[in-house]
Amino acid sequence: MKSRWILVADSSRARIFTVEKASAPLEEMEVLVNPEGREHEQEISSDLPGRDSDRNGSGRHAFQDETEPKEQEILNFAKRIAQHVDKARTTGKLNQLIIIAAPAFLGTLRNQLSEQSRKLISLTLDKNLTQHDPVDIRKHLPKLLPSV
Numbered sequence: 001m002k003s004r005w006i007l008v009a010d011s012s013r014a015r016i017f018t019v020e021k022a023s024a025p026l027e028e029m030e031v032l033v034n035p036e037g038r039e040h041e042q043e044i045s046s047d048l049p050g051r052d053s054d055r056n057g058s059g060r061h062a063f064q065d066e067t068e069p070k071e072q073e074i075l076n077f078a079k080r081i082a083q084h085v086d087k088a089r090t091t092g093k094l095n096q097l098i099i100i101a102a103p104a105f106l107g108t109l110r111n112q113l114s115e116q117s118r119k120l121i122s123l124t125l126d127k128n129l130t131q132h133d134p135v136d137i138r139k140h141l142p143k144l145l146p147s148v
Helices: 069-090 103-112 134-139
Strands: 004-009 013-018 027-033 051-053 060-062 096-101 121-125
Touching (some): 027 069, 069 103, 103 121
Antiparallel strands (some): 013 027, 051 060
16 A cells, blocks of 8 residues: 655654545654764764874874764765665555655755655655654644645
């Protein structure tokens, strides 16, 4: 059975809800967690970047990662969610996607979704509602959810 998913996410947690009818209450289906999304930069990276001497002897400089460890963990979580959505789409378990995500995470998540999965998005809200109960989350959505 194909279904409509409401994905409620931030950098450390993604909750997936389904809804039978456009005006029905949300039913929580599953939760994906990313504990690293809540950690501080120091907890993820145990020490500073390495150092190297300049070959000409004029000083030392630190190696710099292009992406900070915390940013990389958030990106990895967004990829994991995107893969989960894509798998549901390809197996016929998903035909419509509504995304409610923390503003700082919404763009990262959207960028990780495949083009085909992005086509299933009927509504996005930039709100962090991951800690809210299903009744409260439903109040943030239109009375009648968009249909495909």
